[in-house]
Amino acid sequence: MIKNIIFDFDGVILDSVNIKTEAFFNLYEKYGPDISKKVVDYHLLNGGISRYEKFTYFGKNFLNYEYSQSEINNLSSKFENLVKEKVCNASFIKGAYEFIKTYYKKYNFYISTGTPQNEIEYIVMERQL
Numbered sequence: 001m002i003k004n005i006i007f008d009f010d011g012v013i014l015d016s017v018n019i020k021t022e023a024f025f026n027l028y029e030k031y032g033p034d035i036s037k038k039v040v041d042y043h044l045l046n047g048g049i050s051r052y053e054k055f056t057y058f059g060k061n062f063l064n065y066e067y068s069q070s071e072i073n074n075l076s077s078k079f080e081n082l083v084k085e086k087v088c089n090a091s092f093i094k095g096a097y098e099f100i101k102t103y104y105k106k107y108n109f110y111i112s113t114g115t116p117q118n119e120i121e122y123i124v125m126e127r128q129l
Contacts (some may be wrong), residue, residue, distance in 0.1 A: 008048060009113040009120065013100070014090040014127070016083075017047070023082035026055070027075060031063065038062050050114040052077055053083065080119060088126045100129060 007115065011017040021040055028039040034108065039058055055075045059067040067075070113120055 004108045004110060005103075006110045006112050009111050009115060009123075010047065010087075012093060013096045013111075014085045014123075015093055016090040017044075019083050019086045019090060020079075021052065023079050026082060027078060028058065028062075035062050048112070048114050050116070051076055053114075054056070076116070080116075080117060084122070109123055 004015045009016070010020060021043055024039050024043045025036050029036045039062065042057065043054060052072055055067060059065045063112055103109075111120060111124070113124075
């Protein structure tokens, strides 16, 4: 008998993958189209990986640069500023809200996401999930 359901968030509950894709593109477009395309491609192929890990990967593999923790935190803050409001206003994936509303008392729901804990909690509260 099923007791627990674990959801990914972006693209499963909210239609927010493109919002985050655009944010990664915007952060790296200053390095040119080749780098920004690699960043977008990596992001799309590696959903669920935290942005911190992605920034580290982008630096090492695309820019031949090792970001300091301070630089990664700064990139993360810029990323959050680009996406937070847009994600809070994103459309639900068809049927997701109805499923959650219908079954939240029957099953334990969990979210597994690369989004930082404080941000996902904020988004879930804003969207009344």
